[in-house]
Amino acid sequence: MSLELSEAQRAIVALWQRVNTSLSAYHKLVTHFGSAHAALHASSHAWQQLHIHSSHVKRHQEAHTSAFIDEVQDALNKEQYRLLFIDDAAYPRQLKQIYDPPPVLFYKGNVERLHQPQLAIVGSRKPSTHAQKTTFDMAQYLAQAGYVITSGLAVGVDIRAHLGALAQHEPQYQGRTVGVMGTGINVCYPSHHDRLVKQIVESGGVVISELLPNAPPNKHTFPRRNRLVAGLAQATIVTEAACKSGSLITARLSNEQGKQVFAVPSHIDNVNAEGCHHLIREGATLIYHPQHIIEDLQTQYHPPQAVTRQAAVPTAVVATTTPPAVALPTTDTHVPEHLTALYAHIDWHGQDLDALVVATELAPPTLIGLLMELELLGMIQTQGGRYSRV
Numbered sequence: 001m002s003l004e005l006s007e008a009q010r011a012i013v014a015l016w017q018r019v020n021t022s023l024s025a026y027h028k029l030v031t032h033f034g035s036a037h038a039a040l041h042a043s044s045h046a047w048q049q050l051h052i053h054s055s056h057v058k059r060h061q062e063a064h065t066s067a068f069i070d071e072v073q074d075a076l077n078k079e080q081y082r083l084l085f086i087d088d089a090a091y092p093r094q095l096k097q098i099y100d101p102p103p104v105l106f107y108k109g110n111v112e113r114l115h116q117p118q119l120a121i122v123g124s125r126k127p128s129t130h131a132q133k134t135t136f137d138m139a140q141y142l143a144q145a146g147y148v149i150t151s152g153l154a155v156g157v158d159i160r161a162h163l164g165a166l167a168q169h170e171p172q173y174q175g176r177t178v179g180v181m182g183t184g185i186n187v188c189y190p191s192h193h194d195r196l197v198k199q200i201v202e203s204g205g206v207v208i209s210e211l212l213p214n215a216p217p218n219k220h221t222f223p224r225r226n227r228l229v230a231g232l233a234q235a236t237i238v239t240e241a242a243c244k245s246g247s248l249i250t251a252r253l254s255n256e257q258g259k260q261v262f263a264v265p266s267h268i269d270n271v272n273a274e275g276c277h278h279l280i281r282e283g284a285t286l287i288y289h290p291q292h293i294i295e296d297l298q299t300q301y302h303p304p305q306a307v308t309r310q311a312a313v314p315t316a317v318v319a320t321t322t323p324p325a326v327a328l329p330t331t332d333t334h335v336p337e338h339l340t341a342l343y344a345h346i347d348w349h350g351q352d353l354d355a356l357v358v359a360t361e362l363a364p365p366t367l368i369g370l371l372m373e374l375e376l377l378g379m380i381q382t383q384g385g386r387y388s389r390v
């Protein structure tokens with residue numbers, strides 16, 4: 001994660017700019033030519049033969065990317081944002097598992113949040129007062145339970161999710177949120193959300209974008225953002241949403257990725273909650289307390305951390321009969337058999353991915369998948385691209 005871009009990294013950013021962040025065009029070019037550098041040096045005719053969109057071919061013919069790369073490098077030098085490339089050890093492993101991972105991520109803040117267990121909370125841009133409080137309380141509760149809350153920085157439910165995660169008084173719970181932008185990393189939409197972005201970054205959270213700097217909001221960029229929200233999280237929670245809400249896209253993508261979807265019910269005449277009721281009808285898990293989420297997920301993953309006290313029960317999401325508080329279990333130290341050999345190679349000082357590839361003789365994709373399992377089990381941690389025991 002050096003601030004100085006290598007030649008290969010400059011080529012990736014340049015190609016990403018020439019195809020205007022088109023995932024299909026980028027992957028088609030890199031697959032055909034073998035690398036971003038080779039694709040940049042291919043002829044326009046060769047691009048046309050691959051049926052690359054004419055606007056991308058025209059941009060390639062003009063090849064005015066050096067100024068853009070210089071601007072990116074200058075922004076990196078001024079620490080206005082940072083970059084993560086898909087081959088970096090610090091690139092979020094769970095995103096590598098989705099169908100179309102972005103080749104580069106722009107980010108501000110604490111990149112370690114991307115590697116910690118995350119839950120997506122999404123919903124309406126015009127939530128009811130009750131849904132706003134439900135969202136805030138759920139996010140606060142789950143953050144205190146050790147999860148990082150991921151959402152899309154949109155008005156409505158997204159903001160309440162981020163603010164709930166940030167509403168922590170104890171240092172160990174602060175900054176547990178990831179904001180995924182549907183604009184360039186230096187563009188806030190709406191503009192007054194710049195205060196929220198600043199609060200997230202300064203508290204120890206992180207905001208990310210796959211789009212080019214200065215990219216404005218667009219109706220096509222928000223579904224792209226939603227796939228990253230779903231891809232980063234272990235599960236998606238919909239607190240209130242209409243049937244045509246973009247949050248249902250996030251829920252669908254989460255389901256397609258084999259992850260659990262949770263939905264909060266409401267009155268049957270609440271039009272703004274029809275999306276949640278539809279999700280429940282289609283198989284989403286009905287919840288009315290965040291503890292339900294923790295209990296369901298602990299059958300798939302170990303809790304992200306053991307807490308010393310029970311998180312405060314959010315009043316907005318408790319039904320007329322509050323379920324009894326359930327103490328969060330401590331981390332199980334038993335290593336599953338298929339992870340034993342890898343775990344034996346991991347020490348307390350930390351090793352990077354390349355060292356573990358040499359030590360284990362495992363292919364990087366296989367190794368990354370196994371490391372993610374160990375991390376989700378709470379047995380290892382990642383700091384600065386190095387894996388160590390907890």
